[in-house]
Amino acid sequence: GAVVSQHPSRVICKSGTSVKIECRSLDFQATTMFWYRQFPKQSLMLMATSNEGSKATYEQGVEKDKFLINHASLTLSTLTVTSAHPEDSSFYICSARAVTSSYEQYFGPGTRLTVT
C-alpha cells in the first residue's frame, strides 16, 4: 500500500515551453502533497505544500507564477513549470501524506526534467 506515482518519469522540453508533471496517490487519499526539487548530489529542497482544494503554500524563493501547483482532488496534484529555462532542469519529486497519518510522507519516483 501507500504508493505514489509520478508522470512522466522523464521529459525533455524546449526553452520557453511549459511542462506539466502529475503526482497521484494510488491507494490512499492524500490530505497534503509536497513538491520537492533535487539537484545533483544534493538534498531535497521543498518547493511548496498543497492541500486539496486550496492554494499551495510556496517556500521562500520559489516563484509561484512559474511553478503552478494544482491539487484538484485527494489523489492528484500537478506541478506545471511555465516558460521553462535550462536552469529549471532538475529532478522533481512529489510526496503525499495520507489523511490518516499526521507525519508520514510517501514519495513518488521523481520526474527528470531537461530543458534544452
Add this chain to the structure above:
Amino acid sequence: GDSVTQMEGPVTLSEEAFLTINCTYTATGYPSLFWYVQYPGEGLQLLLKATKADDKGSNKGFEATYRKETTSFHLEKGSVQVSDSAVYFCALSDDSGAGSYQLTFGKGTKLSVIP
C-alpha cells in the same frame, strides 16, 4: 528554523563491514525523526522512524535511536551488503504550526558497498 546535519559522503565499505552514518538535528519543537533511502534511479523510501526520545527505529538490519540529549539520530547496521548501496537521508518532521508537518532533510550520504 529546523535543520538536519549528516555526515558527508561518499562512504565506501566492504561487504559485512559495520556502518554508521551520523545525523544531528536542531528543531524548535518535538520532532519525529526519519531515515529515508534512495536506491539508484528510484524515489525515496522510508527506512525507519522514531517519534519520541529514546525510541529506536529499526528495519532491514538498520537501527537508529532518537537521542534528545545529544540531538542525534545516527544510523547503524552491523553488516552491510552490496544491496545496501544507496543514498541515505536523515530527516525530521515538525509541525510548523499549520499542521503541515513538513520534512526537513539532510544533504544525504551516498553509501557504496563493494564485494
